[in-house]
Amino acid sequence: MSGRRRSWTPLLTLDHISPLDVFGLEELASVISALEVIDGELARNPRAAARKTLLERKTSLGRELRAWLREVGATPKARWEFARALAAPTFSDLVVPRDRNGVS
Secondary structure, rough: HHHHHHHHHHHOOOOOOOOOHHHHHHHHHHHHHHHHHHHHHHHHHOOOOHHHHHHHHHHHHHHHHHHHHHHOOOOOHHHHHHHHHHHOOHHHHHHHOOOOOOOO
């Protein structure tokens, strides 16, 4: 199994992830891979002339990673928001009268 696939495979255990989400997970893995390359380069050449550029790119990729993690519901806040949305009444729940058994 490739390193990129390993980086997103645990996300498949989330209840709301489906096989169609693989495309987004691949993009997330791509961002993780790029961050790993940058971290490796910074470790190998901590005083390199390109250090500032690498750190700027790392900052940008970090924002992108957080965005993808939110998108797939892989942050605590995203999971909380998802659960809250499921628990909230729908418009139909509010306007369609129901009997005591929950039947419209």
